[in-house]
Amino acid sequence: MGVRLNSFLEKISGVNLTPGIDISGITIEGGYVSDLLSDVMGSAQPHQVWITIMKHLNVIAVASMTGIPCIVFAKDSKPDDAVIKKAIEEGICLVSSEKSVFEISGILYLQLHQI
Amino acid sequence: MSPKALMKRAKEKGLDIIAITDHNTMANCSAYHRVAAKDDIAFINGVEIQTSEEIHLVALFDEADDASAFDKELYESLLPIPNDPDYFGDQVVIDSNENIIRCEERALLNSSTWTLDEALDKIHEYHGFCYPAHVDVHTFSIIGQLGFIPDDMPIDAIGITAHGDRDRILADFPYLEKYALIRSSDAHYLADVGSGYAMFYLEKPTVSEIRKACMGTEGRKLWNEKEEIK
Numbered sequence: 001m002g003v004r005l006n007s008f009l010e011k012i013s014g015v016n017l018t019p020g021i022d023i024s025g026i027t028i029e030g031g032y033v034s035d036l037l038s039d040v041m042g043s044a045q046p047h048q049v050w051i052t053i054m055k056h057l058n059v060i061a062v063a064s065m066t067g068i069p070c071i072v073f074a075k076d077s078k079p080d081d082a083v084i085k086k087a088i089e090e091g092i093c094l095v096s097s098e099k100s101v102f103e104i105s106g107i108l109y110l111q112l113h114q115i
Numbered sequence: 116m117s118p119k120a121l122m123k124r125a126k127e128k129g130l131d132i133i134a135i136t137d138h139n140t141m142a143n144c145s146a147y148h149r150v151a152a153k154d155d156i157a158f159i160n161g162v163e164i165q166t167s168e169e170i171h172l173v174a175l176f177d178e179a180d181d182a183s184a185f186d187k188e189l190y191e192s193l194l195p196i197p198n199d200p201d202y203f204g205d206q207v208v209i210d211s212n213e214n215i216i217r218c219e220e221r222a223l224l225n226s227s228t229w230t231l232d233e234a235l236d237k238i239h240e241y242h243g244f245c246y247p248a249h250v251d252v253h254t255f256s257i258i259g260q261l262g263f264i265p266d267d268m269p270i271d272a273i274g275i276t277a278h279g280d281r282d283r284i285l286a287d288f289p290y291l292e293k294y295a296l297i298r299s300s301d302a303h304y305l306a307d308v309g310s311g312y313a314m315f316y317l318e319k320p321t322v323s324e325i326r327k328a329c330m331g332t333e334g335r336k337l338w339n340e341k342e343e344i345k
Contacts, residue, residue: 037262038253056168056231058261 002027003111005070005093008049011107014072014095017084023093026069031108033101037062044068051104055079060086069093074101116305117213118150125156128309132320134161136173136301139193139223141186142208145179149211157320163248164189165226166234171248171255173274173299174238177322185241190221192229198222231257235269244322246272246297250288251279258288266290272297272329277311281340295329295337314338 005026009016016023032044035054044050046067052059053074060083063071070093073079078096087094097104125133133156135147144160151158160182164172176182197220198206206219227234238245247257247264250273257264264270272295275284279298285291302308316336317324328335338344 036260038259041262054168054260056261058263058265062262 001112002029002047003108004028005049008108008111009070009095011111012072012095012097012099012104014097017078017094017096018087018092020088021091021093023070026093028070028108028112030112031105032068033105041065049108051101051108053077053101055083057083057086059083060090060092063087063092064090070095072097072104074099074104116302116308118147118209118211119213120305121147121308122150122154122156124305124308126154128312130156130309130312132157132159134159134173134175136161136163137223138163139165139189139225139227140206140219141182141189142219144182144186146209146211146213148179159320159322162186162189164229164234164238165255166229166231167226168231168260169226169255170231170257170260172231172234172238172245172257173248174243174245175322175325176241176243178242181241181243185237185243188237189227189229192227193221193223194225194228196222196225198224231261239269244271244326246270246274248274249276249279249301250291251275251284263288264290270294271326274299274301275311276301277307279311295331297329297337298340314344 005023005028028049029047031051032048033051034040035052037058040062044066048068049070049072050068051072051074055077059071073096076098084094141160141162148158160176162174164174203224206223207215208217210216250256250258253259273291275296275298277300297313298311300307300310315325315328317328324335327333328337
């Protein structure tokens with residue numbers, strides 16, 4: 001079970017902030033939603049997409065530690081260049097979407113469960 | 116907490132230096148400063164800033180001019196959401212005789228629009244001393260919000276709660292070893308004043324001396340809580 005990352009990003013009208021990273025082979029198996037990085041560190045799982053509005057540089061380290069391949073910044077929030085640069089170094093895909101955290105999560109849930 | 120009652124309590128608890136650190140404002144510092152001066156208590160202009168990541172930072176300033184200029188910028192960085200006095204109470208600004216001069220309009224409870232990095236830049240621009248508050252609790256603490264403290268963060272110390280177990284904190288977060296851990300009461304009520312404190316070896320009671328003590332330079336130092344006091 002899983003959803004191709006590309007297909008999910010299309011559904012949420014996501015803008016890829018790290019176009020240099022090849023995501024064509026990435027499949028996601030779930031999602032995690034939180035803005036508290038201590039919580040994400042303890043609970044997020046590899047192969048999940050992380051949906052957040054937190055934009056501090058530490059998000060990249062947390063994603064890297066937990067094995068998250070892609071972070072979606074909701075509500076059209078965009079991290080600054082230093083964060084994007086670090087993400088490219090770590091091979092983590094960053095996406096910005098105009099949709100809310102609730103909508104993005106709902107779309108992923110429907111896709112994962114093929115409702 | 117009225118200034119006179121606060122100073123009386125501070126004296127009872129044997130505090131030589133106090134800072135008031137209201138949430139997102141320094142509007143009351145000058146009134147408290149005047150009362151403290153009469154009572155021979157060294158007073159430090161302080162504030163607890165809530166950044167856009169919902170991290171609490173304590174900033175301390177030696178110079179009243181720096182403090183008020185910083186406070187003005189901080190106020191401008193707050194979202195223009197009015198305070199709801201029925202729900203949160205009036206945000207009163209007082210004079211040293213405890214008269215209410217005015218009420219702050221914007222809700223001080225909300226976060227500043229400054230990010231953590233922006234807040235740190237601003238504090239340093241006005242020569243402030245800065246540390247993340249109460250890192251040993253989960254709410255509004257830098258470790259709770261960001262997971263860990265980035266290695267190159269320009270902070271001067273680390274704040275811990277009145278009753279936080281220092282050994283436990285260092286065991287949980289060994290990377291804090293390189294910082295001075297400043298314990299404070301973070302008192303919201305008179306009864307809590309003095310419930311936690313830090314002791315420093317200083318030449319005079321100023322922020323610049325505290326900065327030296329936290330760096331351990333020129334013979335100044337922070338009491339490590341285990342050493343016997345002579």
